Every structure is written in structure tokens, then in C-alpha cells.
Amino acid sequence: MSSSAATSSTGSIAVSVWRGDARHGNFQLFQVPQQPSQTILDVVTWIQRHADPGLSYRFACRVGMCGSCAMMVNGIPRWTCRTHVNKVLRDNRLTIEPLRNMPIIKDLACDMSEFFDKWKQARGQFEGSSTRDQQVAALSPGLPRRRIADAATECINCGICYAACDVVSWNRDYLGPAALNRAWSLQNDERDCAGEQRLRAVAGDAGCHQCHAQQGCATYCPNELNPTASIAGLKRMVSQAWFNKGLACHPGKKCGLGKRHA
Amino acid sequence: MKAHRKQPLYLAFLLHRVSGLALALFLPFHFYVLALSLQGNQKLDSFLHWSQLPLVKFAETGLVFLLAIHLLGGLRLLALENLPWSNAQKNYAAIAVASAFFVALGFLLRAF
Numbered sequence: 051m052s053s054s055a056a057t058s059s060t061g062s063i064a065v066s067v068w069r070g071d072a073r074h075g076n077f078q079l080f081q082v083p084q085q086p087s088q089t090i091l092d093v094v095t096w097i098q099r100h101a102d103p104g105l106s107y108r109f110a111c112r113v114g115m116c117g118s119c120a121m122m123v124n125g126i127p128r129w130t131c132r133t134h135v136n137k138v139l140r141d142n143r144l145t146i147e148p149l150r151n152m153p154i155i156k157d158l159a160c161d162m163s164e165f166f167d168k169w170k171q172a173r174g175q176f177e178g179s180s181t182r183d184q185q186v187a188a189l190s191p192g193l194p195r196r197r198i199a200d201a202a203t204e205c206i207n208c209g210i211c212y213a214a215c216d217v218v219s220w221n222r223d224y225l226g227p228a229a230l231n232r233a234w235s236l237q238n239d240e241r242d243c244a245g246e247q248r249l250r251a252v253a254g255d256a257g258c259h260q261c262h263a264q265q266g267c268a269t270y271c272p273n274e275l276n277p278t279a280s281i282a283g284l285k286r287m288v289s290q291a292w293f294n295k296g297l298a299c300h301p302g303k304k305c306g307l308g309k310r311h312a
Numbered sequence: 313m314k315a316h317r318k319q320p321l322y323l324a325f326l327l328h329r330v331s332g333l334a335l336a337l338f339l340p341f342h343f344y345v346l347a348l349s350l351q352g353n354q355k356l357d358s359f360l361h362w363s364q365l366p367l368v369k370f371a372e373t374g375l376v377f378l379l380a381i382h383l384l385g386g387l388r389l390l391a392l393e394n395l396p397w398s399n400a401q402k403n404y405a406a407i408a409v410a411s412a413f414f415v416a417l418g419f420l421l422r423a424f
Contacts, residue, residue, distance in 0.1 A: 213316075263389060263392055263401075265321040265401065266316055269321070282392055289394070
């Protein structure tokens with residue numbers, strides 16, 4: 051269907067936008083005027099302001115900091131505020147959908163609860179042992195573990211890696227690249243004291259060993275992080291713990307760090 | 313193929329998975345041929361005679377390619393998971409495919 055504001059001049063782009071909710075929906079076609087330096091988010095915003103105010107989507111900062119505007123653009127997950135139209139336009143057409151692997155709330159807005167819940171399951175919270183009365187720990191930027199952690203810390207939680215990962219679509223329990231990347235950065239944080247529990251959390255059936263190293267996460271990460279490298283690091287860490295202390299994260303058996311759990 | 317899968321390391325994954333499945337399907341046939349030797353010389357010789365057909369030799373070349381690509385791809389994955397990370401994964405995957413191709417080509421040249 052064409053919108054009331056549709057134009058068919060040569061300076062317009064044919065944009066197919068997913069409309070619907072978790073139960074049903076289909077693509078709706080809009081003609082959007084092409085502008086210089088136009089981003090995909092500009093296109094979506096134009097549609098909402100000039101063609102259909104009912105279009106739902108999510109954004110906040112518009113400068114690649116907040117990670118809230120990620121969508122599927124021509125089948126590839128991208129941060130729409132930093133994706134220029136002229137880089138992804140094919141035959142003057144665009145297809146814009148909500149991120150894969152997450153339930154659709156409405157139109158281009160998806161429910162990211164599961165994505166953030168998995169961060170918690172992977173124990174993605176920093177757990178320090180010092181109090182506010184103690185001095186701040188001094189960590190040299192040159193420390194080897196600090197440098198490893200640094201390489202994984204620039205994640206903006208956009209969900210692009212999660213949408214790019216086929217293992218997430220095959221196994222709904224899989225923690226996913228972002229949560230495991232976060233776990234890896236904390237495992238290399240000298241100040242964190244929850245390494246044992248976190249290693250147990252990521253060593254389970256839905257953890258790091260599910261990764262098939264397809265590297266879609268690393269290919270499409272807008273901040274050029276490499277979650278596959280982080281997950282490989284976790285696999286090595288779990289293997290070392292198993293060889294050292296006999297990893298078995300089943301109730302009633304010894305865990306990877308030599309402790310017995312109820 | 314979906315757009316997000318069109319990247320070299322997904323193809324490397326796909327090749328590893330498909331070659332593994334194809335080898336698994338071939339394995340019962342392989343065991344059957346080995347079992348022929350237990351049933352006497354004549355049965356095995358009659359099969360070996362059949363295996364001299366050019367079509368069978370081409371099929372064997374394909375099998376050698378599958379075996380080589382699965383072995384080399386598996387070594388790449390073992391290195392990825394157990395050695396310090398290297399950013400040259402695409403290069404390693406390309407080397408694995410090229411090496412498997414040359415191994416299969418070598419087999420084909422020796423087969424005729």
C-alpha cells in the first residue's frame with residue numbers, strides 16, 4: 051500500500067516497512083524522498099512524521115551511543131542512526147524489519163527483555179569486594195588482562211549480534227554473543243570477585259560451548275567488537291577449570307571449580 | 313540464503329557441517345564394503361572391479377574433498393577454541409578450502 055504522502059519522483063526511495071505485532075503482520079510500502087547524508091533512522095522518522103504517525107520504532111541518542119535503534123535493513127542487522135542510506139540502497143529499494151530473534155511488540159519495536167535477562171543469567175553484573183571506604187583499585191592500562199577486558203567493553207547493548215546469531219534462533223536458551231562477551235570482560239576484570247560463579251553460569255548447556263564460531267556477531271557489530279573471540283576465551287577458561295578441578299555443573303555433582311552443589 | 317548469512321565464515325561453518333553430514337552418510341556404505349572382505353575374496357573383488365569405473369573415481373574424489381575439508385576445517389576450529397585468538401580466521405578458512413581442493417585434485421590425477 052502507498053501512503054497518502056507517497057511520491058513517485060526519481061528522488062524517492064521505495065521502502066518496505068514491517069507492520070504488525072507478534073501474532074501477524076506484513077510489509078507496507080512507502081515512497082520516501084531521498085536526502086543527502088540520509089540515515090535509515092531518518093527514513094523511518096520521515097515515514098512516522100509525514101506518512102503514518104502510527105508507526106512504532108525505538109530510538110534515543112541518534113549518534114550511535116545508546117544502542118536502541120537497531121533494525122534489520124535489507125536482511126542485515128544494523129544500527130540505523132549511523133547507517134547511511136546510500137551505503138545500503140539496492141535498486142532504489144530498502145526493506146526495514148524489527149531485529150531477528152526477539153519478539154515483536156509492534157512494527158519495528160521488539161521486546162529486548164529476553165536479551166537483557168540473559169545478561170543477568172550470564173552474571174553480567176560487576177561484583178566487587180571492596181567498599182566505598184576503601185581506595186579505588188589502581189589498574190594499569192597496560193596489564194595483559196586489562197587489555198583483554200578493554201577489547202570487549204565497548205558494547206552498547208544494541209542487540210545486533212544477538213539478531214545476527216543463528217545459534218540463538220536454533221536454541222532459544224542460548225545466552226547469546228552479547229551476554230557472553232560481557233561475561234568475558236568481567237572474567238578479565240582484576241577487581242571482580244564472582245569469577246567462579248560466572249564461569250559456572252556460562253559453562254552450561256546454553257552457554258559458551260553452543261557457539262559455532264560463524265562470526266556473524268563480529269561481522270555486524272557496529273563497534274567492531276568480536277564476541278566470537280570472547281566466547282572462545284570463555285571456552286578456554288572453562289576447559290582449564292575442568293582440567294584443573296573437574297568441571298561438572300550438575301546438581302549434586304562437583305562443579306568446575308571443585309565444589310559440590312545442591 | 314538469508315542476507316545476514318552471506319559472509320565467509322558462515323560459509324565455512326556450512327561447509328564443515330555439510331561435509332560432516334555427508335561423511336556420516338557415507339560411513340555405513342564404507343563399513344558395508346569392509347564387511348564384504350569377511351564374506352570371501354570373490355565378493356570384495358567384484359566390488360573393487362566396479363570401483364574402477366570413471367564415475368566412481370570422480371565420486372571418490374568428491375569424498376576425498378569432503379574428508380580433507382572436514383579435517384582441515386576441524387583443525388581450524390580446534391585452534392580457534394584452544395589457542396590464543398587470531399584475527400586471520402577468514403584466511404585460515406580459505407587456506408583449508410584451497411588445500412582440500414588440491415588434495416582432491418592430487419587424488420584425481422593419481423586415480424587415472
